[in-house]
Amino acid sequence: MELLSGADMIARFLQDEGIEYIYGYPGGAALHIYDALFRQDKVKHILVRHEQAATHAADGYARASGKAGCVLVTSGPGATNAVTGIATAYMDSIPMVVLCGQVASHLIGEDAFQETDIVGVTRPIVKHSFSIRHPSEIPEVLKKAFYLASTGRPGPVVVDIPKDMTAPTERYEYVYPKKVKLRSYNPVTRGHTGQIKKAVEMMLKAKRPVFYTGGGVVTGKASEGLTDLVKQLGYPITTTLMGIGAYPQSDRQCLGWLGMHGSYESNMAMHHADLIIAIGARFDDRVTNNTSKFCPTAKIIHVDVDPSSISKTVRADVPIVGPASSVINEMISLVQGHNVAHPEALTEWWEKIDGWRADREGKLYEPSKPGEALKPQEVIEALCRVTRGEAYVTTDVGQHQMFAAQYYKFDKPNRLITSGGLGTMGFGFPAAMGIKQNYPDDDVVCVTGEGSFQMMMQELSTCKQYGVGVKIVNLNNASLGMVRQWQDLNYKSRHAHSYMESLPDFHMLIEAYGFTAITVNTLDELEPALERAFADKHELVFLDVKVDPFEHVYPMQVPLGAMRDMLLSKTERT
Amino acid sequence: MRHIISILLENEPGALSRVVGLFSQRNFNIETLNVAPTEDPSLSRLTVTTVGDDRVIEQITKHLNKLIDVVKLVDLTEGNHIERELMLVKVKALGAARDEVKRTVDIFRAQIVDVTPSLYTVQITGDAGKLDAFLQAMAPVGILEVARTGVSGIARGDKVLSL
Ligand SMILES: Cc1ncc(C[n+]2csc(CCOP(=O)(O)OP(=O)(O)O)c2C)c(N)n1
Ligand SMILES: [Mg+2]
Numbered sequence: 001m002e003l004l005s006g007a008d009m010i011a012r013f014l015q016d017e018g019i020e021y022i023y024g025y026p027g028g029a030a031l032h033i034y035d036a037l038f039r040q041d042k043v044k045h046i047l048v049r050h051e052q053a054a055t056h057a058a059d060g061y062a063r064a065s066g067k068a069g070c071v072l073v074t075s076g077p078g079a080t081n082a083v084t085g086i087a088t089a090y091m092d093s094i095p096m097v098v099l100c101g102q103v104a105s106h107l108i109g110e111d112a113f114q115e116t117d118i119v120g121v122t123r124p125i126v127k128h129s130f131s132i133r134h135p136s137e138i139p140e141v142l143k144k145a146f147y148l149a150s151t152g153r154p155g156p157v158v159v160d161i162p163k164d165m166t167a168p169t170e171r172y173e174y175v176y177p178k179k180v181k182l183r184s185y186n187p188v189t190r191g192h193t194g195q196i197k198k199a200v201e202m203m204l205k206a207k208r209p210v211f212y213t214g215g216g217v218v219t220g221k222a223s224e225g226l227t228d229l230v231k232q233l234g235y236p237i238t239t240t241l242m243g244i245g246a247y248p249q250s251d252r253q254c255l256g257w258l259g260m261h262g263s264y265e266s267n268m269a270m271h272h273a274d275l276i277i278a279i280g281a282r283f284d285d286r287v288t289n290n291t292s293k294f295c296p297t298a299k300i301i302h303v304d305v306d307p308s309s310i311s312k313t314v315r316a317d318v319p320i321v322g323p324a325s326s327v328i329n330e331m332i333s334l335v336q337g338h339n340v341a342h343p344e345a346l347t348e349w350w351e352k353i354d355g356w357r358a359d360r361e362g363k364l365y366e367p368s369k370p371g372e373a374l375k376p377q378e379v380i381e382a383l384c385r386v387t388r389g390e391a392y393v394t395t396d397v398g399q400h401q402m403f404a405a406q407y408y409k410f411d412k413p414n415r416l417i418t419s420g421g422l423g424t425m426g427f428g429f430p431a432a433m434g435i436k437q438n439y440p441d442d443d444v445v446c447v448t449g450e451g452s453f454q455m456m457m458q459e460l461s462t463c464k465q466y467g468v469g470v471k472i473v474n475l476n477n478a479s480l481g482m483v484r485q486w487q488d489l490n491y492k493s494r495h496a497h498s499y500m501e502s503l504p505d506f507h508m509l510i511e512a513y514g515f516t517a518i519t520v521n522t523l524d525e526l527e528p529a530l531e532r533a534f535a536d537k538h539e540l541v542f543l544d545v546k547v548d549p550f551e552h553v554y555p556m557q558v559p560l561g562a563m564r565d566m567l568l569s570k571t572e573r574t
Numbered sequence: 575m576r577h578i579i580s581i582l583l584e585n586e587p588g589a590l591s592r593v594v595g596l597f598s599q600r601n602f603n604i605e606t607l608n609v610a611p612t613e614d615p616s617l618s619r620l621t622v623t624t625v626g627d628d629r630v631i632e633q634i635t636k637h638l639n640k641l642i643d644v645v646k647l648v649d650l651t652e653g654n655h656i657e658r659e660l661m662l663v664k665v666k667a668l669g670a671a672r673d674e675v676k677r678t679v680d681i682f683r684a685q686i687v688d689v690t691p692s693l694y695t696v697q698i699t700g701d702a703g704k705l706d707a708f709l710q711a712m713a714p715v716g717i718l719e720v721a722r723t724g725v726s727g728i729a730r731g732d733k734v735l736s737l
Contacts, residue, residue: 119588124599128642131587148642183737184584184645308636311629 004174006135007036007166010099013142015042016176019070021061021437022046023054025081027074028114029101032166037072046437046466049458051078053430055085056456059094060431061438063417064392066221068095068150069434075101075163076114080121084424086156087125091421092242093219095154097145102131104164119160127155132165136172143177152187153306154219188305191322191330199277199301199318200334206275207345208297209235212258213324215242215420216280216304222324223247223413226279229332233340236353238266240281242420245410250389255353259287260557261402264566264574265356267557270295271564272352279303280324283314284421293562303327360568364406365551373548374523376400376475380407383445383473386530391443392417392435396428396452399481402553404447426455432470433459443534445471450503451480460513460540469538477549478503485552489567506544520545576605577631578657578727580735581620581638582646585611589643593620596641602626602634606659606702606724614737617645623702623725646735654730657701660723662687663709666716667694675715682708693718701725 004012010033014022023046026034037045048054051073058069069089073082079100089096103112119129128148130141138161145157203209217226217239223246230237230247237247238258247254256263258270270276276298281287283302288294291313302309302316303324310319320327340346365377380403383391389409394417395401401418410416417435419427432446453474463470483498510517518529520543533541558565558573567573583589590609597604602624609620624634631649638644650657667675667689675694679686684698698708702725709717729735 120591123588123592123595129588182642185642306640308633308640312633315629 002174003171005032005036005166005168005171006132006138006161007032007168009135009138009172009174010142010161010166011036011040011043012174013139013176014070015040017142017146019043021434022070022072023048023057023434024072025051025054025074025078027076027078027101029075029103029163030072030078032163032168033072033099033101033161035168036166045072047462048430049461050456051081052085052426053433053456053459053462055082055089055096055098056424056427056430057434058096059085059089059427060394060417060434062089062094062096063431064414064435065438066219066414068097068146068154071096071098073098073100074114075103075118076116079116079118083121083125084426086122086158088419088422088424088427089156090125090127092215092419093154094156095150096156097142097149098156098158100158100160102160102162105133105162106164108162119158122158125156126158129158129160131160132162135165135167135170138165139174140177143180144182147180147182148185152185153216188322189326191303191320191327193330195318195320196327196330197334199320200331202275202299202301202318203233203277203331204335204338205341206235207342208272208274208349209233209277210269210273210275211235211237211277211279212240212270212281213237213243213246213279214240214281217243217246217324218280218413220280220305220324222280222328225325225328225332229328229335232332232335234346236269236350238262238269240287240420241405241418243281244405244416245413248411249409250411257405258563260289261406261553261555263406264360264555264568265353267555267563267566268356269353270298271562273298275299275301277301278316279328280305282309282312285313288314289557289563289565290560295563363569365554368523368548370523373546374520374526376403376477376547376551377407378523379473379475379526379545379547380404380447382526382530383447384408386527386534387443387445391415391445392432392439394418394428394432394435394444394446396446396448397423397425397482398449398452399477399485399551399553400447400449400452400475402482403475425452429453429456429470429472430459432472433463433468436468436470437466440469441537443471443537445473447473447475449481450474450476450478450500450506457509460510460515463540464513464515467538469536469540471533471540472542474506474542474544475547476503476506476544477547477551479549481549481551482553484549488552506542510542515540515542517542517544575627575631576623576625576651578650578655578725579622579624579635579638580648580650580727581622581644582612582735582737583609583618583620584643584645585616585618586643589618590620592641592643593622593638596637597624600633600637602630606722608724608726621724621726645737648729648735650727650729653733655727656730657725657727658699659702659705659725660697660699661705661708662721663696663698663712664693664718665696665712666692666718668692671715675712678708678711682711684708
């Protein structure tokens with residue numbers, strides 16, 4: 001039997017759970033835990049420069065690896081600084097465990113120094129939370145936390161740890177709990193066979209089907225199955241922003257992604273479909289536009305592991321509660337050996353879709369003319385070429401995010417890492433840092449904007465400390481571009497506080513940390529700069545790319561319209 | 575439509591706030607809420623009455639079921655059920671009204687549980703409609719204070735909500 005203090009139990013549990021990196025920032029209430037981490041060397045602690053970055057780094061790692069990320073912060077301001085990152089993970093269903101120091105039990109409720117009710121503060125943005133009430137509970141509670149975070153519909157779990165629970169003087173028996181007992185939590189392991197049969201019958205009879213798949217396919221590790229199923233049926237597929245890469249985008253059946261800034265052909269196909277096969281997607285408002293005009297002629301099959309996602313905003317005709325992977329596998333075995341009922345209708349359907357594609361071909365944006373400012377789209381296309389479409393691409397939030405998602409072609413899941421649900425500026429750089437540390441031999445690039453980057457740029461210091469060789473592509477339009485676009489469209493171009501008048505000299509800023517910065521002004525400088533940036537996998541390089549500040553993201557759905565109602569450029573609309 | 579949802583909840587600190595928080599977070603409405611321990615010390619029983627169309631009620635039950643602290647849940651209004659609420663009311667009881675109040679209390683099969691020279695404290699149980707009717711009957715006399723427990727309920731017949 002092994003006797004350990006609460007703090008040592010935490011360190012030991014993390015080892016036994018196979019956690020390699022924990023992202024955090026110390027402070028009074030967490031110091032016993034920090035001391036325990038110091039006295040071991042299996043779990044590596046990464047000292048960020050702001051707790052929000054710790055959560056984004058753990059989140060980035062979780063998205064890329066499919067495993068839970070882990071964060072350690074102190075009470076009060078340490079914990080509240082982590083809140084944005086917890087909300088970001090919650091909105092995108094990312095597995096994460098956040099350990100928060102707390103003031104000692106006898107002080108709770110007294111407004112003690114650095115006391116915050118973090119369980120209360122985070123209640124609406126966590127999958128679940130725990131407060132430790134006795135040191136002996138620690139192994140079991142931590143096991144539950146990791147189990148809850150990473151099963152069913154994943155999400156962040158907060159564990160509040162009063163300082164006296166980790167006191168070095170009190171020791172209790174430690175056993176790593178191999179199993180978890182939770183009487184009220186039994187995530188479904190498979191869908192209802194009768195419903196799946198019904199769905200497959202409808203799928204085989206469809207004349208204008210579209211697969212619409214989301215982040216649930218990525219977090220549910222169902223990409224391979226999905227690809228098989230879609231290829232077998234030969235149907236078109238569109239994904240959500242979060243679902244990008246679950247089906248190879250370079251394949252002809254992939255229409256790109258859908259919704260507010262989705263591709264023309266995706267939104268048109270959705271609008272005209274007679275059957276929508278939604279898997280691991282949640283019909284959110286950035287996808288559906290006006291739900292009362294959404295896909296007027298379609299029946300809807302909806303597969304989701306979370307029953308509360310089904311029929312939340314759009315009524316499903318065939319609801320199937322179950323994990324994407326097992327439902328898809330069952331669908332595959334039911335489809336096998338059967339022919340589609342209306343091959344001639346499907347041929348017509350594809351002709352229509354190819355027509356929509358052809359309509360927009362070569363018209364997506366106007367390339368820059370010699371001597372003019374670069375177009376952000378050109379930068380992403382070049383980035384995709386130079387990295388052969390294989391990099392992990394994280395983004396911040398704004399126009400650059402949409403351009404990255406539109407013009408980089410992803411053939412694998414978990415490669416576009418972006419804050420879709422919460423839309424958190426500041427997410428991209430720390431997320432890239434978390435990924436790069438865990439995948440040191442891969443290219444990891446953060447596509448950012450000068451606005452977003454300034455929200456988390458203190459992490460340059462963390463990258464310096466740990467030698468993290470991420471690449472940063474700053475699409476510098478000297479403005480809060482996405483805000484400005486909305487102001488152009490809805491406020492007669494009154495640019496209220498969307499212009500950044502006092503930008504730093506990014507070149508000097510990056511060099512101050514000892515890194516390489518390259519400024520790019522013209523098209524002919526672009527590819528050589530990118531080649532240079534990606535020459536050494538272990539070097540942090542920052543590209544400050546000056547791009548056209550007047551560019552807009554298109555297509556853009558018209559507010560309150562149907563899927564097919566889109567602005568296609570500054571002068572065209574559907 | 576009005577629904578009565580009964581929940582077996584882990585008897586843990588913070589569990590109740592998760593349920594209540596869910597309603598405000600998702601803009602669901604709570605009409606009454608009633609919570610107390612059960613014969614099993616690890617469980618509380620919570621009963622909430624809420625109003626919404628089928629879509630809203632479906633969302634409410636799904637989201638409640640998602641809470642880790644919710645062990646079991648039933649929408650009592652889906653079947654035959656018994657609904658009870660207890661109310662304590664202080665009413666003015668002066669002069670002629672004193673007898674009048676007493677008569678009304680008898681008609682409603684309520685009880686007078688405390689008396690002063692100027693008022694009666696009445697205890698009454700029943701479904702929410704009966705309690706409302708009693709308050710309406712007492713209004714002309716003068717209601718001084720009302721304490722209602724909120725609705726509690728249980729299914730009729732052999733159906734049992736347990737682990
Ligand atoms: C933390 C946070 N604050 C505000 C916003 C609202 N917002 C969305 S996009 C945007 C502008 C982003 O500017 P920049 O990073 O330069 O990207 P650009 O659109 O110019 O490419 C803002 C302010 C947000 N998404 N996140
Ligand atoms: Mg910008």
